[in-house]
Amino acid sequence: MREQKEKRTRQRTPDNLTTTGFRISDQLWAALETILPVHKNTHRFGGGRPRVPDRKCADGIFYVLRTGCQWKALDQTELCAGSTAHDRFQEWVEAGVFLKLWQVGVEQFDELKGIDWEWLSMDGAMNKAPLGGEKNRCKSHRSQ
DSSP states (O other): OOOOOOOOSSOOOSSOHHHHTTSOOHHHHHHHHTTSOOOOOOOTTSOOSOOOOHHHHHHHHHHHHHHOOOGGGGGGSSSOOHHHHHHHHHHHHHTTHHHHHHHHHHHHHHHHTOOOTTSOOOOSOOSOOTTOOOTTOOOOSTTO
């Protein structure tokens, strides 16, 4: 027989400082809201559960991205359910929302401070390591 989960006996405080500090700003929300895809109701009868507002999901997504916690940990906050935030995150990644948000941020920074587009550098390894050895070399004996 499965044990039932104990219900919370006291109410959550209305202003939880743990999650309130991670809510996105109105400025970020204004930039994000303009690039979000329009939701189409795919329920076969046109109904279904009411959709969780995008702002609440954005708060949950950025909370996970900032803290590195698991999606299911959102269930213990008042932001939104972890599965809802994860589904919305996947939907937005597929729609390219975060790439567009990054582009908007770069454009705003260019307007405010200016970016010297003539001088750019890239950090990354594009070549094989110089002392990496041959492709089919002998395996190391260190694990023995």
